[in-house]
Amino acid sequence: MRASLIQLGVDDDEPVAARRERAAGLVRAQSGSDLVVLPELWPVGAFAYTSFAAEAEPLDGPTAETMSRAARDAQVWLHAGSIVERAADGPMYNTSLVFSPTGALVRTYRKIHRFGFDQGEAVLMGAGDRPVTARLPETVVGLATCYDLRFPELFRALTDAGAQTFVIPAGWPERRREHWSLLARARAVENQAYVLACGTAGTHAGVRQAGHSVVVDPWGEVLAEAGHDEEVLTAVLDTGRVAKIREEFPALKDRVLGR
Template identity: 55%
Template structure:
């Protein structure tokens, strides 16, 4: 499976409409890839919480509509990162916004929707403003393979990935807006999730600075063995990787550690 990871850089000065058009063109340039992946909240920004209410959109709003057209044009699956979704009605905690990922088929049809389960902010930011998701979500990939969906802060909670593993995941797809000052954790945890679950790992982080936070970049593609196949730096970049998902099953057979699980 040929994967393009678009590590997008932006700042607070770029209007969201212009950024959408720029992103659409970047995705369009990835024709020939089976899957194109974008970072978390690249429209609303990951840390400028004051913008979220104004930039919220319905699930099938302008971002999904625009990128669905691009997916059709290039015939690729597109993981659009995430948006601030305006929920049709308040959730169980009474909030009407969510951090929501959508995966589009090569025909531009939504094939998976994931709402971020673990909200970052320790009572402020996401926990204060957003409803938490509650569903384990997987999506089918070309070749009959299965991916598990999660977002950014979810990466710190290994039990989520065990649940995805048990749901058939062979690869984890993780968009993020992870800051530079904790980027070593980002790299380490991604590799750990790959090794402990014998799953491939594809992550797409943000670059640039927004909301006063310098972002960490270092998007990476990791094999199920833990080998880092590609890693970006701090700046905007596109990683293009031929990922052999058939190698996941071969590695699990060669080194059958998962068969020894007791808990």
């Protein structure tokens, strides 16, 4: 399976509508891939809290419409990162969108662990209440977002639900970049699964982004890693390797707690 992670630059001086169209163009350019991934909250910026309410949109809003067309045009599965979702009953959520190659919205995931320690996202947005997986032709994908990466119990629940590949869009800050790299590998090793972790580049709301999107295999080996700047990171995944490693080194069978 060929996967492409679009480490999109998110800067305050680019209008949301312009970035939306630019992202769609980058998705269309990956037409040879099977799966394309965008970062967390790329339309507005993960730390641009003061803009969340103004840029919030429904699940059939302009970002979803634009990404649906891009997925269909490129004939790819598209994890379109996440948007500030305005639910019909009022609350906002950090919601990921997954589109099929026909452009159909097949899965949504509301971020469970909200970042901010009683401020920012943690108080502005509601929390998701369940793990979500999506079945692609080549693999079962477990969905998580940014700060979720720090909570291994979510990834174990996704593994129990059949996940073989974790897709993690993020707006991770540069000052904690070492945590990003370490945790991505840890989640891969402990669950014997692929990790596709796609972050943003640039600086928004005064927060420099870590970049360094990464693809990790189920043995914990880094297959590809980006730098700081905007780029497209592509790797070929041997999806049969998950079952092979789980069979040859069956650590998951020795679990005692959390069964």
